[in-house]
Amino acid sequence: MSEESDSIYKSGKLSRRLKTMGMEKILVSIGLFAAFFTIFSGILPEITHWHQEAEVSREVFGGIPAPMVASFYMSVSVALSCSFWLFAQRSKNYVRGSADNRSTTRRNIHQRIAGLYAALSMKTLLRDRAAGLMHSCIYFGFLGLLTATTILEIDHQLPPAAKFLSGTTYQVYSFLSDQSGVVFLVGCLWAVHRRYIARVNRLARKSEREDAVNIILLISLGVTGFLVEGLRIATLINENQSYSFERWSFVGYPLGQFFNELIAPNQLSIWHRWSWTLHVGLFLMFLIILPATKLRHMVTSPVNMYLSYTDKPEGALREMENLAESDATSFGAGTVEDFTWKQLFDTDACTTCGRCTSVCPANVTGKVLDPRQIILSINDVMTSSGTPVVSPVVTDNETISIMRVGTNDITSRVSAEEVFACTTCKACDDICPVNIEIMDKIVDIRRHYTLMESEFPTELSSAYRGMENQENPWGIAQSQRGDWAKDLTTEVAVIDPAIPSSYTNDQGAFAFDVLYWVGCAGSFDDRAKKTTQALAGLLERAGIRFAILAANEKCTGDPARRSGNEYIFQMLALANIETLNTIAPTTILTQCPHCFNTLKNEYPDFGGSFNVVHHTQYLLDLIESGKLDMSTARFAERVTLHDSCYLTRHNDVVDEPRSVIGSIGGIEVIEMGRNKTNNFCCGAGGGQFFMEEGGDERVNINRAQEAIDTGASTVISECPFCAVMLGDGVAALVSETNVKDLAVVLSEALER
Secondary structure, X not given: OOHHXXXXXXXXXXXXXXXXHHHHHHHHHHHHHHHHHHHXXXXXXXXXXXXXXXXXXXXXXXXXXXXXXXXXHHHHHHHHHHHHHHHHHHHHHHOOOEOOOOOOOOOOHHHHHHHHHHHHOOOOHHHXXXXXXXXXXXXXXXXXXXXXXXXXXXXXXXXXXXXXXXXXXXXXXXXXXXXXXXXXXHHHHHHHHHHXXXXXXXXXXXXXXXXXXXXXXXXXXXHHHHHHHHHHHHHHHHOOOOOHHHHHOOOHHHHHHHHHHHOOHHHHHHHXXXXXHHHHHHHHHHHHHOXXXXXXXXXXXXXHHHXXXXXXXXXXXXXXXXOOOOOOOOOOOOEHHHOEHHHHHHHXXXXXXXXXXXXXXXXXXXXXXXXXXXXXHHHHHHHHOOOOOOOOOOOOHHHHHHHOOOOOEHHHOOOHHHHOOOOOOOHHXXXXXXXXXXXXXXXXXXXXXXXHOOOOOOHHHHHXXXXXXXXXXXXXXXXXXXXXXXXOOOOOEEOOOOOHHHOEOOOOOEOOOEEEEOOHHHHHOHHHHHHHHHHHHHHHHOOOOEEEOHHHOOOOOHHHHHOOOHHHHHHHXXXXXXXXXXXXXXXXXXXXXXXXXXXXXXXXXXXXXXXXEEHHHHHHHHHHOOOOOOOOOEXXXXXXXXXXXXXXXXXXXXXXXXXXXXXXXXXXXXXXXXXXXXXXOOOOOOOHHHOOOOOOOOHHHHHHHHHHHOOOOEEEEOOHHHHHHHHHHHHHOOOOOEEEEHHHHHHHHHHO
């Protein structure tokens, strides 16, 4: 192998070329097979002359001359080939991305099937009832019509003895076919109403023209289908044939009677042929534009949902190589090739429904971030810089002008201001009906801006320096990390990894029930210290032996990683993992959901696998086991719970805090409108706690107002960052509402 070939192979370019050729050949081969099979289906009946002989049935292509039938089969075969060829051209873009193992194995086959089932059953779309029902009408109506056509063609190919579309079976078939057509048209007209009359706010205005073409085409297919049926039945009526069994075609039959009265007898067959030709032409147009317009999501979305499952924990970001040992020349996603092939395929699965944008806390409060536009922009760059250039998800004048540039630079379309407005709350990912991984893409672009261009909000510089020099974003000396314990009545055990006797018993095992990972906020923020002290008191009350690392505990690196500075994250993570692997704690207890998520879900990628629990989970265990006696606990107030994004959406911890609250006597709980996994962010995630916030409104003000509107006297939080943000929001709104962590409320309830 030559040096040049060896270089290409090592860089992965040869691998991508082989994959491109493989995918392209597979799709083209499927297209050719479909084309030849279609032609064969047209030729076979002309050879066999197998006709339906039953009275209660219908003649396939009745009234249509043989040359027109032959043209139909030839045209469909060409259109199918063209459709698959266009999909093959699109596939060249996906494999420009890096590797991403989405193989189907015995271990994940059940999750893969579950994802596909969710797509095909419209389960995820139905999270929004109106949109879900509308799409279901179009989708299931279309499938019903496609199935009816397929069944008719199968019956057409069978010998007389095997034909089954006759008698009662045919009548039921006719009824269900018309029912599918009606459902399909209802869905299409509903779509017109939502998009152009009611004008649902989150729907993309920039795609109105393309959507109009697609909807008109679909409506035309449904309408011409009924016209063909009505004119066929009208011809039967005119010829005085027995047609009473066609009453089961509850749309076609009345239309047939109407056309029989309206059109001259000698013109009926002509009208029938012209309507049939128009219907076939529209179907051919549908096959060709399917891969070239947004309609492609009919294919790509189910495939994307099938491929969406990974072994990666839900709360973990896409891992990166060890930067200290890497010889890579670029980091993050600055070009199309920096994404994985699955991330690129994601962008073609987008339906531009705007659900992601409608729940984005940054967008809702007037920031420039628009998650949907991020996906569309990546797709625009991918398709305009590909070979060949193919149409993006949404085509309009703006996109066409950009396509002429032909750059593969993502930053040409996605600005730093956009991606740094993200709170990484994961609301966009969670609500996406086709499982597009939006947050990972945003963070990957952040990584590029931070690591490659040193372009990030200036306020982060202080936090980065603090994490790099003092090992915490506050920039406070590590020697003060354990000072919160000085106000306690009892001494807290402190572990020194260099002294085994400080953390092991006589048998050499970990000597404590839990290692209490306090976190930076709980150690340095005065308001969060109250939570730290309250939780320590609850542990002592329950007889739990716990210890802290104090100065030996470093920031987990969450603010650095989520804001794109993977280098600082890995520096802190590797140091913490070395410490934790040395002392080998049986359980790590956290009060910060960000620490919880990072320790539990992201450290395993770097060799640190630990049993990590959040304090809401641990307190519930103590209550259920009887170690915390709640019989006398009372908190006679009306409260509302603010769910932490990093507990709910990132880690599915939803019911535990509610169960803890429910164990307190005298308490009245009022849920906010946006709660559980549909909660609204406090605005601190993704490093936002250390940035200045722009836009029309602060995220924490929006959430604080919602909490105040419940009439609760106390807002219960589960996260030190949430507590600070909501506390600031309540203060800014000049409200007397209290904001307290769950541990503080529980402690007060027991003391009362």
